Amino acid sequence: MKIVIAEKPSVARELAKVFGANQKKAGYIEGKGYSFTWAFGHLLQLAPPQDYGFYGWKQQNLPMLPQKFKLAIRKIKTKDGMVEDPAVRKQLDVIKMLFDECTEIIVATDAGREGELIFRYIYYYLKCKKPFKRLWISSQTDEAIKGGFRNLKPGTDYDTLFNSAHCRSESDWLVGMNATQALSISAGNKSVLSLGRVQTPTLAMICSRYLESKNFVPExxxxxxxxxxxxxxxxxxxxxxxxxxxxxxxxxxxxxxxxxxxxxxxxxxxxxxxxxxxxxPPLLHDLSSLQQEANRKKGYTADQTLGILQNLYESKLVSYPRTGSRFIGDDVFATVPDLIAKFTNHPQFGKQATFLTTQKLNKRSVNAKKVTDHHAVLPTGENAGYLSEDKQAVYDMVVGRMLEAFHKECxxxxxxxxxxxxxxxxxxxxxxxxxxxxxxxxxxxxxxxxxxxxxxxxxxxxxxxxxxxxxxxxxxTKPKPLYTEATLLKALETCGKDIEDEELRYAMKESGLGTPATRASIIETLIKREYIGREKKNLVPSKKGLAVYDVVKDKKIAQAELTGQWEKRLEEIRSGASVKDFKAEIADYTKTITQELLAAGTSLYNVLKEV
DNA sequence: GCAAGGTC
Incomplete structure (x- = not known):
C-alpha cells in the first residue's frame, strides 16, 4: 500500500479520481493500491515559548533562543483559551495510521516552499521513517497528474527546499516572538504590542502615508x-x-x-x-487583484472577499482562490471555450459570452511558465443556482473577468x-x-x-x-491618498514601491510582503492590535499605531527590504548554501532588536496611558 | 497574550 498525501482535501480528491480510487474512508480515500489523504494547510506549528520553559512575559527570558525548536498541533481559540484543534488531531491520527501501514509515501502537497514544509513537519512530528517520493506538478488536469506520477522525484531532491522553508519559519518565530515581548514589556506590559517581519513594515507604510498626507501643505x-x-x-x-x-x-x-x-x-x-x-484586456484575477476589485467596487474587506471566495470554492463554483498567479497553462486554456459557452445564458454577461464563442480568444493570460502552485481564479462552470448578494457579486467578478481576459483589445x-x-x-x-x-x-x-x-x-x-x-x-495640489485595503494590497505586492507597469509588477512578486493567502490576515491583525482602524474605505493609524511606528520606524524590522534580504538568502539555501550562517545572523539580529526594543519601549509608556 | 505561513 502506498499513501499519497496532499495539502488539502480538494487536491486529494482530484488525485484519487484520476487513479479511479473511490472508497471513501474517514480522512482518506482508498483504491487501486493507494490511499489518498490530506492535511488542511499547516497542521503543525512551531511550539510557543512556554513549551521551552519561557513562562510569562519577562525581561529575563529575553531573548528566547530555543536550542532546538519543537512542533505542536495547531491551536484554535475557544472560551477556555488556546486549545489543540480537534479536527487537526483527528486528521493527524489518520495520517499516522496510514504512514504506519504503508510501504511508501508520495508527497503531493503544493509544489512550493510551504507545501514542502507542511509535509516535512508532519513527517518529523510523527517520527516517520518510511521512504518518500515527491509529486511536483503545477497544474491539476488529468494529464498533468498522470505525467507527474510517471515522473516522481526522489524525496531527498527537496531537502534544500525544506531547509529554506524551515529557516523562514524559525526566523519569523525568533524575530516576531522576541520583538513582540520586548516592546510589550518595555512599554509597561499593558497590552500586546506585536511586531513582525511582515506586519511591522505594513504598519509603517500605513503610518508614513498618513503622516505625509497630514503634513501636506496644499499649494x-x-x-x-x-x-x-x-x-x-x-x-x-x-x-x-x-x-x-x-x-x-x-x-x-x-x-x-x-x-x-x-x-x-x-x-x-x-x-x-x-x-x-x-x-x-486585463489579466485574469489572482486573489489579490480580486480583493482589490471587490474593495473598490463593493467596499468588501480583503478578509471578507477571501471568505466569500473560499465559500464559492467549497461549493465548487470557482477554482482554488489563494493563488498568486494571473495566468493559466495551455492545458487549462483548452477547456476555456467550453467554459465560456456555459455562460451564454448569464443575465449580465450572456451576450458577451455568446459573442466570444464565435471569436478567436485572446491569449494574454495564457502562459504556463507564469503558473506557480495554482493558476488564476476561474469559474468551474458548475451551475451556480441561487447565491446570496455578496457571493453573487464576487462570483460575477470572476466570471466577468474571465470574459474580459479572453476578449478583444479595446x-x-x-x-x-x-x-x-x-x-x-x-x-x-x-x-x-x-x-x-x-x-x-x-x-x-x-x-x-x-x-x-x-x-x-x-x-x-x-x-x-x-x-x-x-x-x-x-x-x-493634493497629497497622495491614504491607503485603502485595495491600494494597500497592491502596495504589499511590490513592498510599497509604486510600479504601474503590470508586467514589471509581476516580476517583483517574489519579493512582495506576505503572500496571497496571508495578506488579509495581516490587515486584520493590525486592526485587532488597535494599531489601525477603518474610516470609510481608508486605513488610518491610531495613536497607538503611530506611537509604535515612531519607536520602530528607523529599525530594520520596519523595513520592507528585510523580507527581500531574507528571500535572497533563503533562495541561496534552496540552491545548496549552508543554513548555519543564516541562522547565526538571525540569532544575532534577534539579540540586537530585543535589546533595542527593551530600551526604546519606555518612551511608549506615557503615550499608551493617554490612549 | 506573541510571528508568518497554510487552509476548513
Whole structure:
C-alpha cells in the first residue's frame, strides 16, 4: 500500500479520481493500491515559548533562543483559551495510521516552499521513517497528474527546499516572538504590542502615508479655461501652463479673444494630433487583484472577499482562490471555450459570452511558465443556482473577468488639440472606437480624466473658432491618498514601491510582503492590535499605531527590504548554501532588536496611558 | 497574550 498525501482535501480528491480510487474512508480515500489523504494547510506549528520553559512575559527570558525548536498541533481559540484543534488531531491520527501501514509515501502537497514544509513537519512530528517520493506538478488536469506520477522525484531532491522553508519559519518565530515581548514589556506590559517581519513594515507604510498626507501643505494654483464652438458643438480647453497667482491668470484671461468681448473666431487651432491606442484586456484575477476589485467596487474587506471566495470554492463554483498567479497553462486554456459557452445564458454577461464563442480568444493570460502552485481564479462552470448578494457579486467578478481576459483589445483614439488665443490652450479627447473587452462591464476608466472631453469635434489646423466662454479655475495640489485595503494590497505586492507597469509588477512578486493567502490576515491583525482602524474605505493609524511606528520606524524590522534580504538568502539555501550562517545572523539580529526594543519601549509608556 | 505561513 502506498499513501499519497496532499495539502488539502480538494487536491486529494482530484488525485484519487484520476487513479479511479473511490472508497471513501474517514480522512482518506482508498483504491487501486493507494490511499489518498490530506492535511488542511499547516497542521503543525512551531511550539510557543512556554513549551521551552519561557513562562510569562519577562525581561529575563529575553531573548528566547530555543536550542532546538519543537512542533505542536495547531491551536484554535475557544472560551477556555488556546486549545489543540480537534479536527487537526483527528486528521493527524489518520495520517499516522496510514504512514504506519504503508510501504511508501508520495508527497503531493503544493509544489512550493510551504507545501514542502507542511509535509516535512508532519513527517518529523510523527517520527516517520518510511521512504518518500515527491509529486511536483503545477497544474491539476488529468494529464498533468498522470505525467507527474510517471515522473516522481526522489524525496531527498527537496531537502534544500525544506531547509529554506524551515529557516523562514524559525526566523519569523525568533524575530516576531522576541520583538513582540520586548516592546510589550518595555512599554509597561499593558497590552500586546506585536511586531513582525511582515506586519511591522505594513504598519509603517500605513503610518508614513498618513503622516505625509497630514503634513501636506496644499499649494493653490490657477488655470484658465476656455470654451470653443465648432458648428455648435462645444468643447473645453485648458491653459497649458499653471499660474501661481490669480492676478497672473487674470492677465492671461484678459487676453483671450472671446465672443463676449466682441471677438469672433478668436481661437486659432495651432495643431491637431490624433493617435490610435490599443488597450489589451486585463489579466485574469489572482486573489489579490480580486480583493482589490471587490474593495473598490463593493467596499468588501480583503478578509471578507477571501471568505466569500473560499465559500464559492467549497461549493465548487470557482477554482482554488489563494493563488498568486494571473495566468493559466495551455492545458487549462483548452477547456476555456467550453467554459465560456456555459455562460451564454448569464443575465449580465450572456451576450458577451455568446459573442466570444464565435471569436478567436485572446491569449494574454495564457502562459504556463507564469503558473506557480495554482493558476488564476476561474469559474468551474458548475451551475451556480441561487447565491446570496455578496457571493453573487464576487462570483460575477470572476466570471466577468474571465470574459474580459479572453476578449478583444479595446481600440481608442485620443486627440490632442492646441488652441492659441493670447496663450496656448489644450483640449484632450478620447473616443472608444471598438470597446472590445470593455463591453463586458461597460464601465470606462473609473477615476481618470475629469478634464477630458469624451468626444471632440473634427477640427483642422489653422482653423479659427469662436470662444463662447472663459473662466479662471482655482485648484490645489493634493497629497497622495491614504491607503485603502485595495491600494494597500497592491502596495504589499511590490513592498510599497509604486510600479504601474503590470508586467514589471509581476516580476517583483517574489519579493512582495506576505503572500496571497496571508495578506488579509495581516490587515486584520493590525486592526485587532488597535494599531489601525477603518474610516470609510481608508486605513488610518491610531495613536497607538503611530506611537509604535515612531519607536520602530528607523529599525530594520520596519523595513520592507528585510523580507527581500531574507528571500535572497533563503533562495541561496534552496540552491545548496549552508543554513548555519543564516541562522547565526538571525540569532544575532534577534539579540540586537530585543535589546533595542527593551530600551526604546519606555518612551511608549506615557503615550499608551493617554490612549 | 506573541510571528508568518497554510487552509476548513
Amino acid at each position: 493653490i494654483y490657477f488655470q484658465v479655461a476656455i470654451q470653443l464652438s465648432k458648428e455648435g458643438q462645444l468643447f473645453r480647453a485648458i491653459s497649458t501652463v499653471n499660474f501661481k497667482s490669480k492676478e497672473a491668470a487674470q492677465a492671461i484671461l484678459d487676453q483671450v479673444l472671446d465672443l463676449a468681448n466682441g471677438h469672433s473666431l478668436g481661437g486659432h487651432i495651432k495643431s491637431v494630433e490624433a493617435k490610435a491606442k490599443k488597450e489589451p 481600440l481608442k483614439e485620443t486627440t490632442k488639440i492646441i488652441i492659441t488665443s493670447g496663450t496656448d490652450f489644450v483640449a484632450n479627447g478620447t473616443v472608444i472606437q471598438s470597446a472590445g473587452w470593455r463591453s463586458v462591464f461597460n464601465d470606462d476608466d473609473d477615476e481618470k480624466k475629469d478634464e477630458d472631453n469624451a468626444t471632440l469635434p473634427k477640427v483642422i489646423k489653422d482653423e479659427n473658432l469662436d470662444i463662447t466662454n472663459k473662466a479662471i479655475l482655482e485648484k490645489q
